Amino acid sequence: MTQREQVGSQSGEQGSEQFEETYDVVVVGGGPVGENAADRAGRTGLSVALVEGELVGGECSYWACMPSKALLRPGAALAAAAQVPGLQGTLQGVHVDADAVLAWRDQVTSDWDDTGQVGWLESAGITLVRGHARLAGERLVRVEAPEVGAPSPDGVVDDAATRSADRARTRLLRARRAVVVATGSVPVLPDVPGLAEAAPWSSREATGADRAPASLVIVGGGVVATEMATAYADLGSHVTLLARSGLLSAAEPFAGELVGQALRDAGVDVRLGVEVRRVDRAAPGEPVTVTFAAREGEPREEQVEAEEILVATGRVARTSDLGVDAVGLEPGQPLAVDDTMAVLDVAAGSEGPWLFACGDVTGRTQTTHQGKYQGRVAGDVIAARFGDGRDGVPTAGETPPAAGHEARPWSRYAATADAVAATQVVFTRPQVAWVGPTERTAREQGLHVRAVSYELGDVAGATVTSPGYAGRAQVLVDVERRIVVGATFVGPDAGEMLHAATVAVVGQVPLERLWHAVPAYPTVSEVWLRFLESYGL
Numbered sequence: 001m002t003q004r005e006q007v008g009s010q011s012g013e014q015g016s017e018q019f020e021e022t023y024d025v026v027v028v029g030g031g032p033v034g035e036n037a038a039d040r041a042g043r044t045g046l047s048v049a050l051v052e053g054e055l056v057g058g059e060c061s062y063w064a065c066m067p068s069k070a071l072l073r074p075g076a077a078l079a080a081a082a083q084v085p086g087l088q089g090t091l092q093g094v095h096v097d098a099d100a101v102l103a104w105r106d107q108v109t110s111d112w113d114d115t116g117q118v119g120w121l122e123s124a125g126i127t128l129v130r131g132h133a134r135l136a137g138e139r140l141v142r143v144e145a146p147e148v149g150a151p152s153p154d155g156v157v158d159d160a161a162t163r164s165a166d167r168a169r170t171r172l173l174r175a176r177r178a179v180v181v182a183t184g185s186v187p188v189l190p191d192v193p194g195l196a197e198a199a200p201w202s203s204r205e206a207t208g209a210d211r212a213p214a215s216l217v218i219v220g221g222g223v224v225a226t227e228m229a230t231a232y233a234d235l236g237s238h239v240t241l242l243a244r245s246g247l248l249s250a251a252e253p254f255a256g257e258l259v260g261q262a263l264r265d266a267g268v269d270v271r272l273g274v275e276v277r278r279v280d281r282a283a284p285g286e287p288v289t290v291t292f293a294a295r296e297g298e299p300r301e302e303q304v305e306a307e308e309i310l311v312a313t314g315r316v317a318r319t320s321d322l323g324v325d326a327v328g329l330e331p332g333q334p335l336a337v338d339d340t341m342a343v344l345d346v347a348a349g350s351e352g353p354w355l356f357a358c359g360d361v362t363g364r365t366q367t368t369h370q371g372k373y374q375g376r377v378a379g380d381v382i383a384a385r386f387g388d389g390r391d392g393v394p395t396a397g398e399t400p401p402a403a404g405h406e407a408r409p410w411s412r413y414a415a416t417a418d419a420v421a422a423t424q425v426v427f428t429r430p431q432v433a434w435v436g437p438t439e440r441t442a443r444e445q446g447l448h449v450r451a452v453s454y455e456l457g458d459v460a461g462a463t464v465t466s467p468g469y470a471g472r473a474q475v476l477v478d479v480e481r482r483i484v485v486g487a488t489f490v491g492p493d494a495g496e497m498l499h500a501a502t503v504a505v506v507g508q509v510p511l512e513r514l515w516h517a518v519p520a521y522p523t524v525s526e527v528w529l530r531f532l533e534s535y536g537l
């Protein structure tokens with residue numbers, strides 16, 4: 001494969017409306033997932049173009065994971081320090097300063113400037129195409145790029161030139177081998193009268209705010225709602241949280257209960273099981289009034305007034321303006337995939353599946369790490385199937401499944417962990433971390449499990465961490481196979497305890513062997529010994 005072919009061939013004229021280029025692989029969406037897929041796909045000599053409509057780095061870098069964790073960290077650090085004996089005196093006067101936290105958040109998001117990420121793409125040999133992409137047929141992607149033109153014939157994008165008006169406005173990208181969709185997800189706005197007109201915050205406004213409102217009402221009881229309730233309470237807002245069920249319903253019930261209690265202790269007005277009926281805001285800048293009932297069907301209504309309202313009621317795959325109908329798929333729906341991340345229900349080309357999807361857009365999981373894992377799988381499948389098998393490239397070791405065949409579970413070409421060992425960490429206080437199914441979902445899947453729980457505060461490591469250390473952990477043991485199939489940790493820095501459990505679940509380590517994984521004394525990880533003892537070992 002020549003260098004020239006790697007950077008793509010082009011046809012078209014300056015001033016024409018359409019400019020056509022060819023790459024081996026076109027990745028749509030430059031979030032963390034698309035970046036990983038592009039990187040892996042390019043490792044065996046394939047030319048890769050990545051199309052991004054906003055900022056390279058995606059939601060995660062600028063309006064999700066990174067800014068939200070920046071907002072949460074100062075309060076967490078202060079709370080941890082405040083619980084350690086001997087420090088109270090020195091902490092007098094130390095408080096979370098909203099302006100300083102927001103400035104730190106700006107730093108973490110690089111002031112919403114993606115220059116650094118673009119530099120990484122360039123270093124990885126990936127061609128960036130800016131604009132909004134839509135599928136236009138088999139292995140064909142049309143990019144609307146009103147401000148941005150095409151790269152020069154040697155593949156170099158000249159920013160000054162690309163902004164000139166005589167450059168092509170539409171670029172047609174032809175993929176010789178594969179297209180990967182990694183367009184992420186968008187928030188859902190429930191159909192509540194007056195809500196849309198009240199200009200509610202989504203997670204974008206919540207993570208990108210330039211000041212903390214005096215009061216904030218949050219609708220939702222999931223991950224965004226609980227994390228942002230924690231962050232804004234830290235920043236000094238009076239927070240009311242309206243959840244239609246319990247909190248964090250994707251986790252074990254005890255996790256939501258512990259987080260709910262902690263939010264209340266932090267001054268958040270937590271209302272569970274409520275039905276939001278109406279939202280009113282007289283004019284921009286005026287307070288918002290939310291009318292709700294204590295439960296569904298309850299005639300008596302209550303009201304809460306706040307400066308801002310955040311809606312955190314879930315996210316859906318971003319496929320409504322992606323041209324998926326051009327390949328026979330339904331707009332607005334997630335792109336269902338097999339374990340090689342090939343999109344189902346799309347006619348295969350002469351070389352087998354050509355359309356792949358990974359990350360939030362698949363509807364499988366909605367976390368960055370799990371999406372990046374899927375991106376690595378998709379990229380490796382493409383690189384191994386279509387690349388030149390360059391020596392030393394990790395994908396060269398194993399052959400991907402033939403087109404139309406299932407991937408062998410746990411092979412590097414199968415995202416097996418999505419179904420059995422997906423992980424999540426919620427950065428509330430206490431943190432909530434889990435791997436695999438909950439007890440309820442495990443039973444629904446037909447697994448014969450026994451749950452073993454332990455109070456983390458009873459472990460010696462917790463005592464020396466801080467006397468107020470509280471939390472609970474639970475493992476799910478498959479009693480037939482005698483392996484751990486799931487685990488949940490709720491407590492300070494619980495996220496850092498998760499990976500040991502993930503290794504045990506993915507490795508399907510028998511309990512008898514786990515017995516020999518001796519946790520160091522006095523760490524909170526000694527809870528693993530307590531689990532095994534409680535199970536009867």
Ligand SMILES: Cc1cc2nc3c(=O)[nH]c(=O)nc-3n(C[C@H](O)[C@H](O)[C@H](O)COP(=O)(O)OP(=O)(O)OC[C@H]3O[C@@H](n4cnc5c(N)ncnc54)[C@H](O)[C@@H]3O)c2cc1C
Nearest residue numbers: 029031033053058059064065133183184359360366367368
């Ligand atoms: C507030 C919040 C906090 C979160 N915190 C965490 C966390 O701590 N840890 C964690 O693991 N997960 C977290 N998540 C989830 C995480 O953000 C997502 O799972 C992750 O961003 C998904 O990555 P992605 O690449 O699939 O999509 P995205 O990050 O959304 O990236 C998709 C990219 O595609 C681009 N795009 C979309 N359509 C087109 C198109 N037609 N043409 C061109 N470009 C297009 C978008 O502009 C975007 O840049 C959080 C989510 C939220 C909302």
Ligand SMILES: NC(=O)c1ccc[n+]([C@@H]2O[C@H](COP(=O)([O-])OP(=O)(O)OC[C@H]3O[C@@H](n4cnc5c(N)ncnc54)[C@H](O)[C@@H]3O)[C@@H](O)[C@H]2O)c1
Nearest residue numbers: 190220221222223224225244312313314315366425426427
């Ligand atoms: N730390 C992390 O990993 C992290 C942090 C934030 C977000 N995320 C991801 O972002 C995704 C979106 O987060 P989210 O909190 O918006 O979704 P979610 O699925 O976690 O929670 C949605 C909440 O909204 C409620 N809800 C849904 N429809 C409603 C309606 N019509 N009226 C009232 N309540 C309604 C649900 O009962 C639930 O409590 C999650 O899947 C999560 O994985 C991850």
